[in-house]
Amino acid sequence: xxxxxxxxxxxxxxxxxxxxxxxxxxxxxxxxxxxxxxxxxxxxxxxxxxxxxxxxxxxxxxxxxxxxxxxxxxxxxxxxxxxxxxxxxxxxxxxxxxxxxxxxxxxxxxxxxxxxxx
Numbered sequence: 001x002x003x004x005x006x007x008x009x010x011x012x013x014x015x016x017x018x019x020x021x022x023x024x025x026x027x028x029x030x031x032x033x034x035x036x037x038x039x040x041x042x043x044x045x046x047x048x049x050x051x052x053x054x055x056x057x058x059x060x061x062x063x064x065x066x067x068x069x070x071x072x073x074x075x076x077x078x079x080x081x082x083x084x085x086x087x088x089x090x091x092x093x094x095x096x097x098x099x100x101x102x103x104x105x106x107x108x109x110x111x112x113x114x115x116x117x118x
Contacts, residue, residue, distance in 0.1 A: 011037040026072040030055040030080055032106065038094070047089040049098075053082035055108055062103040072112060080108040 019029050032055045039045040053060070057069040060083045067081035088100040 011039075026057070026078075028057040028069075028072060028078050028080060028110075028112065030108070030110075032082055032108075046091050046094045049086055049089060049094075051084045051086065051104060051106070053084035053106065055080035055082040055106060060105075065103045065105040067105050067107065076112045078110055078112065080110060082106050 013035050019031075032051070032053050034051040036049040036051070037046070038049075055069075057071045057078050057080055059068045060066070060081045062083040062085065065083045067083065069081040070079040072078045083103055083105050086098065086100055086102050086104050088095045094100070
């Protein structure tokens with residue numbers, strides 16, 4: 001939840017599913033799904049925007065955006081990147097304001113630890 005004033009409100013929720021990092025190459029991939037909601041008090045509430053992408057330690061690119069992640073280092077740190085298409089929603093104002101459809105890019109700095117089975 002992010003509020004810019006007493007009226008404007010942004011909410012988001014996400015779901016992430018990680019494949020086990022490749023121990024040989026230190027590559028990481030994470031399935032990222034998120035839902036963003038925008039409202040202005042009780043006056044206006046836009047339909048949610050959905051982001052669905054794979055965050056990777058490699059390269060992610062679309063038609064207009066591109067980013068490069070970083071593989072796991074010795075301390076378990078990595079940078080993940082993913083490009084996703086934001087599809088139009090059933091709201092002319094938000095489609096125009098955000099210039100939908102368009103692409104977005106997400107970066108995630110992460111520290112990953114892997115516990116050994118005992």
